[in-house]
Amino acid sequence: MEATGLSRPTVLTVCDELLRLGWVSEMESPSGLALRSGRPSRRFALNSAAGYVLGIDLGATKLQLCLSDLAGTIVAERAEQWRDEHLGAPERLLIARQATLEVLTQAGVEASSVMAAGMAVPAPVRPDGHAVALESYLPGLAALDLRLALRPDFDWPLIVDNDANLAVIAERWRGVAQDVDDVVVLLSGERLGAGICLGGQLIRGGGSAGEMRFLELVEGVGNTDAIGGMCRELGAVAAAETLAGERPWSAHDSELLRLCGGIPAAVDAEMVINAARKGDPAAYEVLEVVTERTARVIAVVATLLDPQMIVLSGGPAGAGDVLIPSLDEELDGLNSAHPRLAASILVGHAPLLGAVRVALDQAFASLLDLNPA
Amino acid sequence: MEATGLSRPTVLTVCDELLRLGWVSEMESPSGLALRSGRPSRRFALNSAAGYVLGIDLGATKLQLCLSDLAGTIVAERAEQWRDEHLGAPERLLIARQATLEVLTQAGVEASSVMAAGMAVPAPVRPDGHAVALESYLPGLAALDLRLALRPDFDWPLIVDNDANLAVIAERWRGVAQDVDDVVVLLSGERLGAGICLGGQLIRGGGSAGEMRFLELVEGVGNTDAIGGMCRELGAVAAAETLAGERPWSAHDSELLRLCGGIPAAVDAEMVINAARKGDPAAYEVLEVVTERTARVIAVVATLLDPQMIVLSGGPAGAGDVLIPSLDEELDGLNSAHPRLAASILVGHAPLLGAVRVALDQAFASLLDLNPA
DNA sequence: GCATTTATTAACGGCCTTTATATATTTCTC
DNA sequence: GAGAAATATATAAAGGCCGTTAATAAATGC
CATH class of the missing domain: 3.30.420.40 (ATPase, nucleotide binding domain)
Incomplete structure (x- = not known):
């Protein structure tokens, strides 16, 4: 009644019709939670097995x-x-x-x-x-x-x-951006892509909105695919800088050095993240090299679109506990105010779940076409 | 009937009611253009003096x-x-x-x-x-x-x-972007601001979407307010480079030199544009300095949002015939494909007309509240 | 005068609301 | 603990609004 603005008899009529057609089913025992007196209300639920x-x-x-x-x-x-x-x-x-x-x-x-x-x-x-x-x-x-x-x-x-x-x-459906109408998702995989939702609507432009090629124009960012493979990059940066002897951690005792078994060239992203989790300053130095570039990308997107939230999705999401504080710090240096950063909790399933959601939307839309109730 | 999907009698009833209330007026003589036989149709028009x-x-x-x-x-x-x-x-x-x-x-x-x-x-x-x-x-x-x-x-x-x-x-109402749902307006005045319309809807974000501070992060752009005052900048760049003796046109014969009366330091934006209109290569060299920076800004916006059109509004709009080909060329160098560039034809009235439009929207909205017809 | 097109009126129907009545359950009371 | 009262909902009936279609009237060109 609240959602449609219709009166109780009308809603009941429609529910009965849907029940008859098999799209909803009636719950048998609302007894468990019938806390109020009076005749108990009938409870309907989407018949999930209907499709x-x-x-x-x-x-x-x-x-x-x-x-x-x-x-x-x-x-x-x-x-x-x-x-x-x-x-x-x-x-x-x-x-x-x-x-x-x-x-x-x-x-x-x-x-x-x-x-x-x-x-x-x-x-x-x-x-x-x-x-x-x-x-x-x-x-x-x-x-x-x-x-x-x-x-x-x-x-x-x-x-x-x-x-x-x-x-x-x-x-927005089942992740960290529920009830957030203005949000940008940075999806890092083999490449970096952005999903932009503004005013509750997905921004597609001519189809390729959210592409990130342009970011090579942003100072200090370089190839954006490298940001896409942020995790891979973490290892590469650490290894490269170690070989060049530029970082103190290779010379001194550090958690990172311990994790790689004393072989700096073997450092990978996971080791950097794990060492950072233990507060290893050396790991943070490596992190900064990558997060500074990502922060610049975020700064551009955030200032132009002013979303409420930016979500890290894909590979880096699992390391959000380490990356987000680091990115926050970098952003503070670039920009007085920036949107909230969050790490996805959908563990690699975000595009898949999104595909389910649009399929559901399509399914319901086609139902409404048939059944103008 | 077409717009509302209602039948003729219903539309007529509503029109009569609106006539009675004074919101529309009936045209007296449709005779001039009554080319068809049959009883002539009544013609209504919004009673513009009603409000x-x-x-x-x-x-x-x-x-x-x-x-x-x-x-x-x-x-x-x-x-x-x-x-x-x-x-x-x-x-x-x-x-x-x-x-x-x-x-x-x-x-x-x-x-x-x-x-x-x-x-x-x-x-x-x-x-x-x-x-x-x-x-x-x-x-x-x-x-x-x-x-x-x-x-x-x-x-x-x-x-x-x-x-x-x-x-x-x-x-979108009365300018060059009529019927364009995805468009970005770059408004150059004292500062540079972007108005972003995607999917036919204005993008506001938390209120400050379209701000351009971030662009200082884009390589070769520098302070964005300088792009805002693009025209002022044209003169300044020309003068500065002339004084430094960097440009050939100060040493040789050129239209630009003629326009400034032989005094390079007196060159202003209008002279650069006018000389460029006559095909003066020296003027184009000056132009490029400014358009290259603007092109980088456009490249970032265009790639991220993928709009159908980008409109130059404010000061530079009047010089669109010179600036747009120059910007197109710069963009081709940065980006394989870029959206159509257009110069505003609203000669400094764009924000004012936009204010009128939102006021009209508000007025009509309040009418519909009163008159749920 | 006839064809054409629209206006106007009238009859009809759907959809939803409101109202009234019936029903199922809890709670109160003796 | 049985019955009455209270409460909340289901169900049925009546009515109204809004818009439709159909039929009639009116205005114009040929």
């Missing part, structure tokens, strides 16, 4: 799929590394279709029960379903109309979007 | 006001330089109220006929009506709730916004 949606994350390094019911509960999930990193897009889509079939059987769900699918790809997607050419990541992707990627095996409506765009949708 | 709105541009250097009828036709206008550039905000608002009274008498419109007012200020405005502190431009502005700026003289609803935000609204 399903599929989410796909066609990543650069791996494939993720999941099946969700209409309530958004994941009923089956599957992830696999690509056998060959240089696989072409058509081959990857073929593998995705095979994996889809397996997820369906695993969950015991008929293909006809799936109402829609969503797919994340690591490239900007134009409204016509074609990706903006980015051959380096997924060869042949731009040549396909991705909306047809599951045909002819499955004829569900398929919503395809940029992984960063779907990540921001996921963060 | 008025006021637009105010509280600029850094001057005050502009105009009175518009409900059709958006300007019925009276007024502009004046501030007597004292360092005048405080309360004093400026007092002057604005006096000028408002004069515009009303000039047009012969009662204060009670004004339904709403809009005001542009050269600073970000938060939703609570307070400007973000920017003392350097308008001392004391941030301390006031600007929504009350016309009280107690006039008790109209007053919509206050950033000049760049209102400029983008104006460009």
Whole structure:
């Protein structure tokens, strides 16, 4: 009644109709929590088994799929590394279709029960379903109309979007940005991409909003793909500087030195993060090299768009406890005020969950088309 | 009928009601263009005299006001330089109220006929009506709730916004960005501000979206206020480089040299533009110094937001015929693809017209509240 | 006068509201 | 602890608003 502004009899009529059609089910025993006197109210819930949606994350390094019911509960999930990193897009889509079939059987769900699918790809997607050419990541992707990627095996409506765009949708749905209308997600993977949500709406521009190539123009940033692979970079920076003998920690006793077994060239990102967690000043010195560059990127985005929150997603999210204080400090130096930084809690599932969310939106939209109630 | 999806009898009923209430008037003689046979249709038009709105541009250097009828036709206008550039905000608002009274008498419109007012200020405005502190431009502005700026003289609803935000609204209403949903206006005045419209909606963020301070981080840009005063800068750059003897045109025969009467230090922006219009290569060399920096700013904005169009507004708009080809060339060097550049045709009235537009929106919105037809 | 187009009136119907009544449950009371 | 009162909801009925379609009237060109 509150949501629709309709009166109780009308709402009940609609609920009965939905019940008859099978879209909702009536809860049997509201007794447990019937604290008030009076005739108990009937309780309805979305009949989650009435339909399903599929989410796909066609990543650069791996494939993720999941099946969700209409309530958004994941009923089956599957992830696999690509056998060959240089696989072409058509081959990857073929593998995705095979994996889809397996997820369906695993969950015991008929293909006809799936109402829609969503797919994340690591490239900007134009409204016509074609990706903006980015051959380096997924060869042949731009040549396909991705909306047809599951045909002819499955004829569900398929919503395809940029992984960063779907990540921001996921963060607003089930992540750290719930109830935040102005938020930017920085998705770091093989590359760096931004998902921009302003005023509660996803910003797509001509399709490639949120691309980060431009940031090479920002002083002290350099190649943005290196920021994308922030974690990889942490190790590389540490190793390089160690070899050059520039940092004191290689010469002195430090947690970082202990973690790498005394072999500075073997330092990787995890070691840097772990050492920083123990408060090792040497690790923080390494961290600063990478966070300073990231902070400059954030400063540009934050000043231009003035969002309430910026979310770190992808690889670096797990190290948020270390990275965010460091980034905060760098940003304070660049900018008097900056938005709240947060680390994603969706552990690599953000684009996948975003794909589920847009598929659910599509499913509900098509229901409303049929049922103008 | 087309706009509302209602049937003819219903539309007629509503029109008659609006006629009775005085909001629309019936056209007397549609005879001139009654080319078809059959009973002639009745024609209605918004009764523009039914109400008025006021637009105010509280600029850094001057005050502009105009009175518009409900059709958006300007019925009276007024502009004046501030007597004292360092005048405080309360004093400026007092002057604005006096000028408002004069515009009303000039047009012969009662204060009670004004339904709403809009005001542009050269600073970000938060939703609570307070400007973000920017003392350097308008001392004391941030301390006031600007929504009350016309009280107690006039008790109209007053919509206050950033000049760049209102400029983008104006460009979409009556400027070069009509029917463009994704557009960024770069408003150059004393400072540089961006008005960002994406998906047909103005992007405000926490209030200060579109600020340009961050651009000092972009390589080769330097202080962004210098880009804001692009025209002033053109003269300064030319003069400085001339004095340093760095440019060939000071030593050789050129149109630019002729225009300044042989005194290079006297070169100003207008001379550079005029010489460039005649194809003077020396003038283009000076231009490039300024356009290269602006191009970098545009590249950052364009890549991050991917708009369909970027509009140059404010001072440089008049020199668009020279600046845009030059900027296009610089951008081609930075970026493979970039959005269409256009120069504003609103000759310094963009924020003012935007203020009128938001006031009209407010007026119509309040009408719909009263008249749920 | 006829065709054409629109205005105007009237009848009808859907959707939702309000009102009234019935029902299921808790709580009070003896 | 049984029955009455209180409470909250379900259900049915009546009514009204808003818009539709259909039918009729009116104004114009040919």
